[in-house]
Amino acid sequence: MADKQELARLFAEIAVLLELKGENPFKIRAYETAARILEELDGDLAEFVASGRVDATKGIGEALALKIREFLATGRLKYYDDMKAAVPPVLFELVKIPGLGPKKALQLHEKLGINSVGELEYACRENRLATLPGFGAKTQERILQGIDYVKRYQGQFLLADVWPLAEKIAAWLEAQPGVDAAAVAGSIRRRKETVKDIDVVVAAAEPEKATALAGALPGVETVLGQGPTKASVKLVTGMNLDIRAVRPEEFAAALHHFTGSKEHHVGLRGLAKDKNLKINEYGLETATGERLAIADETALYRTLGLNYIEPELREGLGEIEAAAGGELPALVAPADIRGVFHMHTTFSDGSATPAEMAAAARERGWGYLGVTDHSRTAVYARGLRLETVDEQRREIERLNAANPGFRIMAGIECDILPDGTLDYPDEVLAGFDFVIASVHSAFRQSEADMTRRIITAMENRYVGVLGHPTGRILLARDGYAVDLAAVIAAAAATGTVIEINASPYRLDLDWRWCRRAKEAGVLLAVDPDAHAPAELDYVAYGVAVARKGWLTAADIVNTRPAAEALALLCRKRN
DNA sequence: GCCGTTTTCGGCCCGACTGTTTTCAGTCG
Numbered sequence: 193m194a195d196k197q198e199l200a201r202l203f204a205e206i207a208v209l210l211e212l213k214g215e216n217p218f219k220i221r222a223y224e225t226a227a228r229i230l231e232e233l234d235g236d237l238a239e240f241v242a243s244g245r246v247d248a249t250k251g252i253g254e255a256l257a258l259k260i261r262e263f264l265a266t267g268r269l270k271y272y273d274d275m276k277a278a279v280p281p282v283l284f285e286l287v288k289i290p291g292l293g294p295k296k297a298l299q300l301h302e303k304l305g306i307n308s309v310g311e312l313e314y315a316c317r318e319n320r321l322a323t324l325p326g327f328g329a330k331t332q333e334r335i336l337q338g339i340d341y342v343k344r345y346q347g348q349f350l351l352a353d354v355w356p357l358a359e360k361i362a363a364w365l366e367a368q369p370g371v372d373a374a375a376v377a378g379s380i381r382r383r384k385e386t387v388k389d390i391d392v393v394v395a396a397a398e399p400e401k402a403t404a405l406a407g408a409l410p411g412v413e414t415v416l417g418q419g420p421t422k423a424s425v426k427l428v429t430g431m432n433l434d435i436r437a438v439r440p441e442e443f444a445a446a447l448h449h450f451t452g453s454k455e456h457h458v459g460l461r462g463l464a465k466d467k468n469l470k471i472n473e474y475g476l477e478t479a480t481g482e483r484l485a486i487a488d489e490t491a492l493y494r495t496l497g498l499n500y501i502e503p504e505l506r507e508g509l510g511e512i513e514a515a516a517g518g519e520l521p522a523l524v525a526p527a528d529i530r531g532v533f534h535m536h537t538t539f540s541d542g543s544a545t546p547a548e549m550a551a552a553a554r555e556r557g558w559g560y561l562g563v564t565d566h567s568r569t570a571v572y573a574r575g576l577r578l579e580t581v582d583e584q585r586r587e588i589e590r591l592n593a594a595n596p597g598f599r600i601m602a603g604i605e606c607d608i609l610p611d612g613t614l615d616y617p618d619e620v621l622a623g624f625d626f627v628i629a630s631v632h633s634a635f636r637q638s639e640a641d642m643t644r645r646i647i648t649a650m651e652n653r654y655v656g657v658l659g660h661p662t663g664r665i666l667l668a669r670d671g672y673a674v675d676l677a678a679v680i681a682a683a684a685a686t687g688t689v690i691e692i693n694a695s696p697y698r699l700d701l702d703w704r705w706c707r708r709a710k711e712a713g714v715l716l717a718v719d720p721d722a723h724a725p726a727e728l729d730y731v732a733y734g735v736a737v738a739r740k741g742w743l744t745a746a747d748i749v750n751t752r753p754a755a756e757a758l759a760l761l762c763r764k765r766n
Numbered sequence: 767g768c769c770g771t772t773t774t775c776g777g778c779c780c781g782a783c784t785g786t787t788t789t790c791a792g793t794c795g
């Protein structure tokens with residue numbers, strides 16, 4: 193079947209192939225754009241072509257439309273097949289190494305016959321790179337470090353592993369004499385679920401004195417590079433940190449520049465150009481080279497005729513057009529959350545009692561907590577047997593009686609069995625205040641089976657929430673094969689809430705799909721899936737996902753008071 | 767490869783740093 197995701201992947205890979213061939217960067221961008229258009233496409237590929245939308249879509253011209261038609265008809269792309277056959281596979285591996293781009297990678301393959309990362313490492317140790325033009329001892333050393341980096345971490349880190357550290361480093365920098373301000377930028381500020389490095393922007397009257405601090409930063413292993421406005425270091429944790437220093441009056445522009453994304457900037461600069469302005473990391477310049485003062489990011493956007501765009505939205509996915517039209521949503525904020533529904537206690541695989549979890553929830557200013565231990569089939573997680581269900585309910589009733597003003601709800605995270613039935617019979621499910629249904633087994637079902645399985649579960653009138661809808665574990669396990677568009681449509685049809693699992697290891701539903709869910713009329717819940725009191729703070733990551741998904745407080749169930757939120761989880765029962 | 771009330775050709779976002787160079791290409795973000 194001619195799948196749009198498959199074609200998106202082919203286009204993206206063509207972009208890499210073109211880069212390896214040293215092709216025109218704008219041609220490369222055209223393929224990257226086309227890949228993104230297909231990824232975001234509503235409906236299937238056949239309909240996209242049949243309806244003629246393919247010819248009306250900006251960014252898809254004659255040549256790309258032809259390739260889309262070819263793929264639809266034959267399931268292949270000759271252009272891709274030919275190019276793929278002509279480019280040695282090792283080049284794909286080599287360009288993943290920091291410091292190695294297409295040009296140098298090609299040289300290594302052609303001149304030194306490098307055919308694997310292992311061979312490259314060996315060649316470095318034998319000192320053979322230094323013989324090539326454009327290469328030297330330093331390059332060789334850098335490549336060795338890059339190989340080490342890729343081998344140890346694949347270059348990616350969980351947001352949760354770097355965000356707190358990044359804030360700590362920014363605070364340290366800000367406290368240094370001569371430093372006016374320091375702030376975390378880059379993909380951390382945009383709250384991407386995984387990030388490659390840490391970017392910190394610093395304001396100082398003498399920027400070179402700020403970058404000179406690089407070697408003294410807490411947690412530094414080595415200084416990789418250092419100039420008057422920029423420094424790079426490697427931290428002992430294995431990740432890289434870039435410091436960018438500018439004068440105080442340039443801070444807002446620099447913060448904006450280094451927050452990205454690349455795609456957002458490309459769009460913004462095009463817009464600036466239309467207004468005869470130039471954006472760079474120092475500010476806005478007119479055609480005559482006059483620099484316009486930018487007090488803050490809001491001023492920068494306003495100068496371009498746009499409303500302020502929150503960092504989480506700066507992904508080049510329509511936010512500029514929405515800002516121009518005054519159509520950006522008022523994003524949900526952490527303070528909007530009034531309680532949570534998904535967490536575990538010592539009754540199953542949690543480490544704290546319901547009383548301890550409730551106390552922790554109260555400390556966070558919440559008014560309610562939904563206790564959802566695992567169901568009986570989840571033996572690995574000590575899922576609740578029927579008699580334990582009763583025991584837990586009595587405990588929760590006792591706690592509620594003792595603590596007026598705070599509501600504990602007796603819920604369950606019920607396994608969705610491989611055939612789509614639930615782990616307890618309906619009469620047991622009816623006894624819970626609410627039910628989250630999740631897949632925890634038989635991950636390897638076909639997409640059709642998995643999709644049918646999940647939709648069947650959502651059709652159960654007691655299922656209020658679909659938990660972690662794709663089952664992915666970030667940097668460890670892909671989600672199971674499932675037709676999310678169909679799941680979202682079924683959630684809308686049945687009135688089922690979809691969970692944004694706020695565990696930083698999951699963050700699933702992915703933010704790219706949140707917007708689709710919202711547009712389909714689906715409500716979402718931001719739930720920590722906490723197994724210990726401190727993990728209730730995961731909610732911050734879930735809110736970040738919701739914000740990246742353009743969601744407002746109204747789109748999130750648990751921004752509502754207890755009774756109203758609970759009623760939404762039970763609206764199918766009547 | 768895309769696009770167009772200045773254009774169907776000639777643009778397409780912009781700059782810093784490194785290493786190896788003796789004027790700049792490559793890489794990165």
